Amino acid sequence: MIPYIHETEFFPSIPLSAALDRPIAEQNVLGDLVVASAPLDPTVAEGSPQEWTFAEWEEYLIAPQSLAPYAAGPNANAPEIFHLVVRLHPADRELRRSEWAEIAQRLSRVAGLAPAGDEQACRWVALQARPSRLNVIANLVRGDGVWARQPYPLVRALVEECRRIEADLGLVPAQPQGGRPLTARLPAERIALPKPVAGQSPPAVAAQLATVMCQLADETNGPIASVRGLVEQAAYRLESLPHAYGPEAGHRLEWIARRLYGIQQDLKATAANLPGANQRAAPAPRMPTPQPAPTRHSR
Known part of the structure; x- marks a missing residue:
């Protein structure tokens, strides 16, 4: 927060x-x-x-x-x-x-x-x-x-x-590691479309694609959430600059983050409306995020 x-x-x-x-x-x-x-x-x-x-x-x-x-x-x-x-x-x-x-x-x-x-x-x-x-x-x-x-x-x-x-x-801390800003987590692995299988039923294909769309829109470990988090952090840092261009650019980035949030919601809604969406596979377990090496700051 x-x-x-x-x-x-x-x-x-x-x-x-x-x-x-x-x-x-x-x-x-x-x-x-x-x-x-x-x-x-x-x-x-x-x-x-x-x-x-x-x-x-x-x-x-x-x-x-x-x-x-x-x-x-x-x-x-x-x-x-x-x-x-x-x-x-x-x-x-x-x-x-x-x-x-x-x-x-x-x-x-x-x-x-x-x-x-x-x-x-x-x-x-x-x-x-x-x-x-x-x-x-x-x-x-x-x-x-x-x-x-x-x-x-x-x-x-x-x-x-x-x-x-x-x-x-029980919220995500803004500064969990010694006062350093929390950076968005990148996905553990690149999401890819499933390969087509001969004789696979249309509902099964739709269910697979619905799973992919839900992974893209996932708020915890999805790629759009990572991009959105970085954009929001950049907006916050720009808004705090004393120069005239900072708040204006920060406001534009806030709008970009909001559009990204809308894309996530659209992906979820599209996935929910696909035939066989209720057959989606369970989401993959979240991979532990590697801890970054400590950074030495000079004054």
């Missing part, structure tokens, strides 16, 4: 739109994309969080900016809208809604948005609108008009909590 903090904004519509990753009208309901939030203000809208529209979430998040007394941030013109993104490893299992909610609540506490037992905590919402990704968006102005106190350094606190969440939920 890798956390990434975006630059703060003046308006919540910007991070909300980025989290949804698609155009959306103000009257659209976000529904089950909302996995957790701070206690809602009934003066903004009625109903559960899943019934609120995009415009209502905007109003909810921007409202603290009008509170009095108003405490300025680190500088007088600092924007108030905080945006945190966490991404899972491509090999991680699909999380339940309750697990996403737990992650959001734990990260909001560590980020200083919602300290335990604080009735004047920040307003925040967590959206799970993209595969293996969670967005937490908050207003750093608390309910009492005071600017939230966040730990320093914030990134370190979030990374340490992500490591604890990985251990508690």
Whole structure:
């Protein structure tokens, strides 16, 4: 699990739109994309969080900016809208809604948005609108008009909590070997089409090909998952560069990774619809990944 903090904004519509990753009208309901939030203000809208529209979430998040007394941030013109993104490893299992909610609540506490037992905590919402990704968006102005106190350094606190969440939920660790980034695993061997056999029935041939397609789309040891993992890691490293070209290139790589994920899903769906797909052979056991030799770093 890798956390990434975006630059703060003046308006919540910007991070909300980025989290949804698609155009959306103000009257659209976000529904089950909302996995957790701070206690809602009934003066903004009625109903559960899943019934609120995009415009209502905007109003909810921007409202603290009008509170009095108003405490300025680190500088007088600092924007108030905080945006945190966490991404899972491509090999991680699909999380339940309750697990996403737990992650959001734990990260909001560590980020200083919602300290335990604080009735004047920040307003925040967590959206799970993209595969293996969670967005937490908050207003750093608390309910009492005071600017939230966040730990320093914030990134370190979030990374340490992500490591604890990985251990508690059984997720793939982002840095399993002495702080070195986890690289995508390459397939143990090249996948090849089975050779045609004389007299083989069409359902048997289809079942063999379905097996190959499932191996290609496998999230654990498939070649597309390996490529997708490398692309996502490159995107993360580009987004962290201070130069203007980094975030733009990183965003393009994120879209490439998403298309690769769509290809995996299409392969699985095609395999499932082939005649004889239920006769597929059991997947081959996963081969142990050789440990890389230690690398000496110079300073």
